[in-house]
Amino acid sequence: MAIVAGIDSSTGRTRIVACDTETGAVLRSGKAPHPAPERSETRAGEADPQLWLHSLGDAAAGGLLEGVRAIGVSAQQHGMIGLDAGGVLVRPAILWNDPRSSGAAAALVDALGGPAAWTAAIGAVPGPTYTIAKLRWLAEFEPANARRIAEVLLPHDWLVWQLLGHPKRRTTDRGDASGTGYWSPITGEYRQDLIELALGHGLKLPDVLGPAEPAGQTPEGLLISAGTGDNMAAALGLGLGPGDAAVSLGSSGTIFAVHEEAVVDATGLVSSFADATGRHLPMVATLNAAQVLRSTAALLGQDLDGLSDLALQSSPGAYGLVLLPYLDGERTPALPHAAGTLTGMRAESMAPQHVARAAVEGMLCNLADALDVLRTRGVPVNRVFLLGAAGRLPAVRQIAPLLFGVPVVVPPPGAHAARGAARQAAWALAGTPEPPRWELPGAETVTPDTEQDLPVGSAVRQQFRAAREQVHPETAG
Helix, strand or coil, rough: CCEEEEEEEECCCEEEEEEEEEEEECCEEEEECCCCEECCCCCCCCCCCCHHHHHHHHHHCCCCCCEEEEEEEEEEECCEECCCCCECCCCCEECCCHHHHHHHHHHHHHHHCCCHHHHHHCCCCCCCCHHHHHHHHHHCCCCCHHHHHEEEEEEHHHHHHHHCCCCCCCCHHHHHHCCCEEECCCCCCCCCCHHHHHCCCCCCCEEEEECCCCEECCCCCCCCCCCCHHHEEEEEHCCCHHHHHEEEEEEEEEEECCCCCCCCCCCCCCEEEEEECCCEEEEEEEECCCCHHHHHHCCCCHHHHHHHHHHHHHHCCCCHCCCCCCCCEEECCCCCCCCCCCCCCCCCCCCHHHHHHHHHHHHHHHHHHHHHHHCCCCCCCCCEEEECHHHHHCCCCCCHHHHCCCEEEEEECCCCHHHHHHHHHHHHHCCCCCCCCCCCCEEEECCCCCCCHHHHHHHHHHHHHHHHHHHHHCCCC
């Protein structure tokens, strides 16, 4: 039995899984924290990447990698690791969640001519998380460091480079490269002109490997696959294919789907990323998801399980109550200055169970609208994978299929990105045209009844839409 390993290095920890190459069964696993990014008025969202290696070593302790023949690496997207001409780190890595580049991102959008110009160039409008926005910030506020930087690596690129023993050749993959803001999934090429627009000079950039192309071998002879970004690795670990979408319920919402073609959306609502299989991963984001449930639970004096129990004591439509869940404004739809709104309040509806139901339905209706943004851009959504702890709440599992209108798969808790990295390693080891077929054990699929559930879900969504258009008429149509 051949064994491969997948490493996922997130903002806060490293996870490693060792898997059977044939079945994908997780044989061993480990995890270890690494220090949180430094946060202060001057240094927010930074990290010393060397600490990621220490965390990796801790996660692999106890012989976790014994017998492993190949390793894949997944890591947080959009980070910026700047090296000088000699390959020396210029400054601490700037991570995806660093807030300082908001103004830089807006300036870049204007400098190229607006959102439509960016979506035509790279399939997305760069936000503060994008690597290119961090380059622009660096050029403005740390010009000496900006001048020193000769090349930029992403977190997964840097880890692969370390595992390989610092070879001259640097590599990345098309999935992670598509989140930089200067590699186009439309053309498959870097845009040095955009780098110069942001930084003032060009950069040496890593080679973009194909999905099954190895990055190289470690000094010990272990095969290292191309690696990828965390969302791309999660899609690979879950086994998503064309027609599948994932809805990730963090505090905010991330919705992405596997598609055969790049999506060019002039409005900028859809970001057209590449995936780890040679396809594409168009993505939509909402500012509000699980935080809506947590805030409502606190209001009602409940935890999330208690909120779920209450919601199931109500009925579809929550007796006319509608919660517009724009607690922090909203990105999809574009309502940056909105606030949450509870409408339809009557004497018979003002009960805890109906408020709880309205919160769950409001969150899910907003996410269903985001799924429809993908559909209207030609992306089929025939099945939805519901990710995150909030997705496993009984009320969310029961209500989501009604509102999404398609079967909903609820995977078990697990290191899906690390498993996806392991699957990529198995693919590189096998050298086959397609990745190995790995089943997802323990997943629960809830399929809505066409005659009973779908009309109910449609009515709930229409009630939500009517309330939204009344409060925010600019969203009508």
